Amino acid sequence: MENKDFRMVAKTMFGLEDVLVKELEALGAKNIEKLNRAVGFDGDMILLYKANYLLRTAVSILKPLYSFEANNEQELYDNVYKYKWEKLINSDGTLFIEPVVYSTIFTHSLYASQKTKDAICDKLRKMFSQRPTMTRDNPDIILNLHIHENQVTISLNSSGESLYKRNYRVAVESAPMNEVVAAGLIQLSGWEKDCNFFDPMCGSGTLLIEAAMFAYNIPAQYYRRDFAFTKWSDFSMPDWKRVREKADREMGDFDYEIWGSDISGQAIKTAQENINNAKLHKDIQIFRNDIQDQDLPEGKTLIISNPPYGERLEVDDIFDLYETIGRVFKNKYSGNTAWLISSDFEAFKYVGLRPSRRITVYNSNLECKFCKYDLYEGSKKAKKQNPEANLPE
Ligand SMILES: C[S@@+](CC[C@H](N)C(=O)[O-])C[C@H]1O[C@@H](n2cnc3c(N)ncnc32)[C@H](O)[C@@H]1O
8 A cells, every 4th residue: 555645635625625735734734735725735645544434524535646837728638638548448347527617728627527537538448458447436436627727627626525425414404514514613703622512403403413523523524334444455444543542442422411402393304304313312411492582401502503695595584584583692691602504794784793703615506604702701792883893794
């Protein structure tokens, strides 16, 4: 197995690059470089296994193979053809190419991936009189084709299906949160696992499960078995097993409460199914309640919640709900810290409390603000004469 260092790229979502840098530092990655929705780093195959198993805020780990310039389709074809694909892909194997294209030259990403596939298949057919089969379904090799204008990078995708697919969710409610975003928000909040965690609008329970996994140091992919690198020719099962066993031994205890609640009985049922599936039923408690009637667990509590967005969920009066949230924060949750994530910037104004931090993140393709409220005892409402004070920047 290759035990030399090589370059890798961990892809993430907008706004989570800094927390991913910290996660990679903790794993011992070298030459870490923050990129746009990605972080570059050096390491060996063991680190590639660890990155896949442990990183909470990465969506995939790529191993770049080579880069080149292509100013037209022929140059793309010729440059792809040059690579020694025979060292990587069996001519009777299976292959999938995932295109990520931002280019005025290659305006159709599928066409660019078609050209790439043609070059690889033509080359292997010429050498072995047969060509790999293209399939999306559990292929032997997944190539990531990244084109930015005329700059092309072809990488091996070591993860396969996106790493947000943790495999603990058996069901979702409408507008569920992406698991990587949930994990990222928890880390962005700076939670040091030194108090309770509570989500009063928990939906399918994603924030609760990610909080519990973080609190108990449960590896991000503890529930998942499929990773693309396990099909690579240099895959080492003993090393992979060692990485997982070491990480699993490091799971620990957490001395505080993790609570969630939601007004919808269906949401609570779904959250409970997901919690049970993750075997976290002893660690997370959930309640069916309107936020107005829901008490906090005893003791210092971090609140992170994702109220309905106007775009994604119908609520009778979204502004009323945000006003209620602000009132509950002020009257019932004072003395604690609360964070809200929403893409409804207008609705945020109705919370009526001035956020002390605002961070831009994306949930799926929706631009959101993640706003922090320091709920000091006797928090004052933002002054009426300055309604813009509550507006996320
Ligand atoms: C955007 S969803 C939360 C999604 C969640 N983060 C997930 O991953 O599934 C918003 C949730 O707020 C709940 N909700 C709406 N009004 C509420 C209220 N007054 N009190 C408590 N929950 C409420 C909805 O039932 C819904 O499940």
